[in-house]
Amino acid sequence: MDAFWIILSSSLIAVTCSLLGCYLVLRKMAMIGDAISHAVLPGIVIAYLISGSREALPMLIGAAIIGVFTTVLIELFYKKAKLQIDASIGITFTWLFAIGIILISLFAGQVDLDQDCVLYGEIAYVPLDLWITDAGVNMGPRTVWISASLLILILSFIIIGYKGLFLTTFNEEFAKALGIAVGFWHYSLMSAVSLTTVISFESVGAILVVAFLIVPASAAYLITHKLKEMLILSAIFSVLSSIGGYYLAAYINGSIAGAIASVAGILFLFCWLISMYRKRNNTSRLILNSTS
Amino acid sequence: MNDLLQFLSFSDPNVRFVTIGTMILGATAAMVGSFSFLRKKALVGDAIAHSILPGVCLAFMLSGSKDPLVLIVGAFITGWLSLIIIDGISRTTKLKNDAAIGIVLSVFFGFGILLLTSIQQSGNAAQSGLDKFLFGKAASLTQYDILVFSSIGIVLILVLLLFYKEFKLISFNPDYAKVIGLPVKFLEFILATITVLAVAVGIQAVGVVLMAALLITPASGARFWTHRLGTMIFIAMVFGAISGFFGSFISYVAPSMPTGPWVVMCLSFLTIGSIWFAPKRGMLAKYRVQHQNQQKILKENVLKLFYHIGEKENDFHAERSIEQLLKTRDLRPTELKKGLHLLKSENTVRNKDDKWLITAKGLNEAIRIIRLHRLWEMYLNQRLKLEPDHVHNDAEAIEHIITPEIERQLEKELNYPTKDPHQSIIPYIKE
Amino acid sequence: MEVALETHNLTVSYNRRPVLWNIDFKIPVGQITGIIGPNGSGKTTLLKAIMGLVKPSSGYCKLFDQDLKQVRERISYVPQRESVDWDFPASVMDIVLMGRYKSSNLFKRINQSDRDIAVEALEKVNMLEFSNRQISQLSGGQQQRVFIARSLAQGADLYIMDEPFVGVDAATEEAILNLLTEMKNQGKTVIVVHHDLQTAKDYFDWIVLLNTRLVAVGPKDDIFREDLLQEAYGGKLNVLSKVGDLIKEKGFSVRERK
Numbered sequence: 013m014d015a016f017w018i019i020l021s022s023s024l025i026a027v028t029c030s031l032l033g034c035y036l037v038l039r040k041m042a043m044i045g046d047a048i049s050h051a052v053l054p055g056i057v058i059a060y061l062i063s064g065s066r067e068a069l070p071m072l073i074g075a076a077i078i079g080v081f082t083t084v085l086i087e088l089f090y091k092k093a094k095l096q097i098d099a100s101i102g103i104t105f106t107w108l109f110a111i112g113i114i115l116i117s118l119f120a121g122q123v124d125l126d127q128d129c130v131l132y133g134e135i136a137y138v139p140l141d142l143w144i145t146d147a148g149v150n151m152g153p154r155t156v157w158i159s160a161s162l163l164i165l166i167l168s169f170i171i172i173g174y175k176g177l178f179l180t181t182f183n184e185e186f187a188k189a190l191g192i193a194v195g196f197w198h199y200s201l202m203s204a205v206s207l208t209t210v211i212s213f214e215s216v217g218a219i220l221v222v223a224f225l226i227v228p229a230s231a232a233y234l235i236t237h238k239l240k241e242m243l244i245l246s247a248i249f250s251v252l253s254s255i256g257g258y259y260l261a262a263y264i265n266g267s268i269a270g271a272i273a274s275v276a277g278i279l280f281l282f283c284w285l286i287s288m289y290r291k292r293n294n295t296s297r298l299i300l301n302s303t304s
Numbered sequence: 305m306n307d308l309l310q311f312l313s314f315s316d317p318n319v320r321f322v323t324i325g326t327m328i329l330g331a332t333a334a335m336v337g338s339f340s341f342l343r344k345k346a347l348v349g350d351a352i353a354h355s356i357l358p359g360v361c362l363a364f365m366l367s368g369s370k371d372p373l374v375l376i377v378g379a380f381i382t383g384w385l386s387l388i389i390i391d392g393i394s395r396t397t398k399l400k401n402d403a404a405i406g407i408v409l410s411v412f413f414g415f416g417i418l419l420l421t422s423i424q425q426s427g428n429a430a431q432s433g434l435d436k437f438l439f440g441k442a443a444s445l446t447q448y449d450i451l452v453f454s455s456i457g458i459v460l461i462l463v464l465l466l467f468y469k470e471f472k473l474i475s476f477n478p479d480y481a482k483v484i485g486l487p488v489k490f491l492e493f494i495l496a497t498i499t500v501l502a503v504a505v506g507i508q509a510v511g512v513v514l515m516a517a518l519l520i521t522p523a524s525g526a527r528f529w530t531h532r533l534g535t536m537i538f539i540a541m542v543f544g545a546i547s548g549f550f551g552s553f554i555s556y557v558a559p560s561m562p563t564g565p566w567v568v569m570c571l572s573f574l575t576i577g578s579i580w581f582a583p584k585r586g587m588l589a590k591y592r593v594q595h596q597n598q599q600k601i602l603k604e605n606v607l608k609l610f611y612h613i614g615e616k617e618n619d620f621h622a623e624r625s626i627e628q629l630l631k632t633r634d635l636r637p638t639e640l641k642k643g644l645h646l647l648k649s650e651n652t653v654r655n656k657d658d659k660w661l662i663t664a665k666g667l668n669e670a671i672r673i674i675r676l677h678r679l680w681e682m683y684l685n686q687r688l689k690l691e692p693d694h695v696h697n698d699a700e701a702i703e704h705i706i707t708p709e710i711e712r713q714l715e716k717e718l719n720y721p722t723k724d725p726h727q728s729i730i731p732y733i734k735e
Numbered sequence: 736m737e738v739a740l741e742t743h744n745l746t747v748s749y750n751r752r753p754v755l756w757n758i759d760f761k762i763p764v765g766q767i768t769g770i771i772g773p774n775g776s777g778k779t780t781l782l783k784a785i786m787g788l789v790k791p792s793s794g795y796c797k798l799f800d801q802d803l804k805q806v807r808e809r810i811s812y813v814p815q816r817e818s819v820d821w822d823f824p825a826s827v828m829d830i831v832l833m834g835r836y837k838s839s840n841l842f843k844r845i846n847q848s849d850r851d852i853a854v855e856a857l858e859k860v861n862m863l864e865f866s867n868r869q870i871s872q873l874s875g876g877q878q879q880r881v882f883i884a885r886s887l888a889q890g891a892d893l894y895i896m897d898e899p900f901v902g903v904d905a906a907t908e909e910a911i912l913n914l915l916t917e918m919k920n921q922g923k924t925v926i927v928v929h930h931d932l933q934t935a936k937d938y939f940d941w942i943v944l945l946n947t948r949l950v951a952v953g954p955k956d957d958i959f960r961e962d963l964l965q966e967a968y969g970g971k972l973n974v975l976s977k978v979g980d981l982i983k984e985k986g987f988s989v990r991e992r993k
């Protein structure tokens with residue numbers, strides 16, 4: 013039963029991440045996703061310190077704010093100080109992340125967080141944290157409920173905002189010319205990413221979220237030409253990685269989140285090979301066609 | 305405070321070792337990072353750093369030893385592998401560089417975490433300490449470690465100095481480097497190798513997670529002090545060394561703390577400080593220039609008021625009341641007064657109580673600006689073919705910018721005009 | 736003359752340095768107008784300023800004598816083909832349907848009439864058979880046709896196109912030209928950025944000659960004069976670029992106060 017709960021919750025998280033990741037990859041913002049996932053750390057710690065618990069609401073608000081704050085800070089470095097974009101990203105997230113780690117080590121007593129958790133989360137403990145209603149009914153692990161709600165939220169965002177995300181991702185200038193609020197879509201997506209990062213944080217840590225965000229999405233991108241297919245495939249890859257990762261971790265007795273990232277990497281490798289194989293076939297066909 | 309004195313006295317030989325060692329590591333990384341920064345490959349360094357974790361773990365698992373030389377071999381192999389894969393992904397697929405970096409970074413790191421946790425679980429007695437690679441722990445370095453890492457660092461610095469000119473060229477102008485027959489591929493290979501090694505030794509001080517900062521942040525800050533590469537690298541190295549020093553101090557006073565985040569904090573402060581306070585290129589310097597511009601514009605506009613009234617009344621030297629001046633132009637009274645007082649301190653206007661008049665020096669200055677205004681109007685009218693009623697606003701701004709050199713050029717191009725498009729006379733300063 | 740587009744003292748700067756200085760002209764309704772000038776003369780920037788994609792440092796544009804906001808649905812913009820990533824996972828039909836998107840219907844589903852309009856637009860550019868093709872598998876000329884179909888699907892009155900003839904073969908070039916003429920015959924106005932002087936004379940009714948500043952504007956026969964062309968292609972104005980550099984270096988603005 014534990015295995016089931018762990019796989020279920022990691023699948024829910026991974027699917028949510030990879031859906032958003034598809035848009036990050038297509039918008040060439042993979043590293044912004046990386047930056048946000050690091051940068052939410054101080055937000056999380058401060059929310060802990062203020063609210064004194066893992067209360068979901070303050071944390072979520074804090075997360076959305078700090079996610080947008082991160083992108084704004086990067087833009088400040090980039091546009092006001094005229095620093096190149098990769099350096100702006102690098103400075104911002106390392107700085108915020110360092111603040112987070114320092115806060116954790118300074119308030120080690122007060123904060124129920126440690127460096128390991130930051131790095132790879134505690135997904136193995138998911139089945140221990142049960143949601144028991146006031147009437148005493150055992151509803152199963154809390155994380156499963158939270159991540160399921162998050163998935164529904166993000167899924168609705170993507171379904172309702174499908175056209176807006178599609179248009180602004182493909183051709184921002186055209187969208188602006190149509191009078192569409194491009195900034196609204198950009199910052200909504202960034203808020204969604206930070207929200208997801210924060211919720212995933214407990215389970216997989218701040219760093220491995222990146223793997224969940226972009227690896228399955230990139231793998232799917234390599235083998236399909238349709239956005240809808242890409243979204244579905246990336247979700248499938250995330251579930252497969254979660255299942256594979258769980259058993260791999262059990263087999264070599266290591267971190268589940270780390271194992272999931274590794275399996276996702278293997279899936280990516282497969283997709284990469286498939287895409288190369290297809291490309292070679294295509295070119296050879298083209299050569300055949302042109303010679304015949 | 306006592307801690308600091310004790311630390312600074314270097315009475316403990318181990319402290320001395322660790323401090324000098326981490327300073328060298330910081331400086332090495334900053335130097336190598338300057339090139340990554342210039343080649344716009346700052347985030348690749350992040351990927352290398354993360355990819356080193358599985359290398360270190362594998363080396364430990366296979367050899368069972370924590371000898372720094374063994375671990376560095378493992379680090380070097382996976383670090384290099386990550387570069388090859390990033391390059392492969394962006395070359396052979398439609399994925400862009402940023403996605404390639406993100407994929408390699410996270411998968412390698414995930415795999416590293418998997419190995420690391422597995423080693424920890426296995427209860428291997430020698431394992432304790434591998435996790436210092438995550439966030440760095442300078443104080444736990446042994447003298448032997450320091451010796452090995454610092455020597456590598458110094459060798460790297462020497463190699464960089466040796467190929468300095470070539471690296472400079474391939475960073476700024478790779479095409480030209482190719483044209484003049486430099487072995488660009490080979491040089492890039494050397495530079496990549498140096499980067500991997502610098503990252504491998506640098507993580508001793510800050511850990512893999514924050515290593516990117518040790519590469520990127522000093523160079524970014526140094527950029528604001530100079531545009532000369534040599535100086536920039538030097539400043540970056542100083543920043544790196546200062547942060548290394550600070551990191552080892554923290555390690556000394558709070559041995560349980562990870563060093564990395566403190567090093568990064570120190571670096572970030574140096575860099576953000578540079579962004580704000582560096583002379584010339586810093587934000588404050590820029591704001592100051594803008595403030596000065598605003599003052600210059602205000603002063604010149606006020607002088608023009610005197611000229612315009614004088615022109616209308618055919619008397620440039622009469623006293624003017626504030627009201628009269630305000631009527632001529634849309635200017636706030638407070639601004640006008642501020643302008644008048646600024647001008648007074650330069651002896652271009654004088655006052656008797658509330659009556660102001662322009663001095664001879666001020667009049668010459670006013671004539672100069674009016675002249676530039678009308679010349680520019682003429683230029684817009686003739687060269688940009690703007691209607692006379694469209695040229696004024698533009699000239700209002702440009703009159704404050706034109707240098708004597710451009711003035712002469714304008715006169716010549718317009719064939720020494722005497723009237724502007726509105727048929728007002730273009731005044732000349734009478735010697 | 737009825738005016739489709741008017742720019743008034745338009746100055747546009749990047750990092751303070753103006754790349755368009757005081758551009759002031761009018762373009763008539765119902766004509767094909769070519770905006771012509773050497774590389775880097777600010778043609779793309781002009782279109783972006785018209786479409787509100789960059790903010791002018793001074794001046795303004797009017798479309799059909801109104802602000803862009805009021806007439807947005809009557810204007811269609813075709814960006815430079817290279818400005819998007821053609822590896823994007825979408826089909827030709829998906830892209831053309833984007834022409835039916837508006838800020839008011841962004842949350843509604845695409846309906847059948849939108850589809851019909853898109854099909855019609857694809858037919859016009861002769862790409863109907865490719866409607867399910869993935870855009871990554873198109874040639875340059877086909878990509879351009881898709882962009883034009885998307886624009887047609889908007890059903891606008893004024894079409895603003897950035898370099899639609901670049902990188903397309905002769906057949907496509909002719910097809911696009913025929914389409915433009917047909918649009919003109921229906922009373923539409925078309926503004927096209929172009930940089931080939933040779934063909935410009937045959938393609939356009941009106942010409943805007945641009946090189947950082949406006950060199951000339953008018954019916955093509957008035958504009959195709961040796962001296963004007965020489966002026967437009969003879970390089971930038973020395974004084975103007977120097978002043979531009981100064982503005983950037985010294986941190987001034989092209990208008991006294993913002």
Ligand SMILES: Nc1ncnc2c1ncn2[C@@H]1O[C@H](COP(=O)(O)OP(=O)(O)OP(=O)(O)O)[C@@H](O)[C@H]1O
Pocket residue numbers: 749750754772773774775776777778779780781930
């Ligand atoms: N985003 C930007 N930031 C800074 N400068 C820019 C930017 N975009 C364009 N420029 C500069 O503005 C000038 C005008 O560019 P623009 O793209 O409008 O020229 P163009 O006439 O369309 O040229 P082409 O024929 O090459 O397309 C060029 O000198 C260019 O370098």
Ligand SMILES: [Mg+2]
Pocket residue numbers: 778779780815
């Ligand atoms: Mg252009």
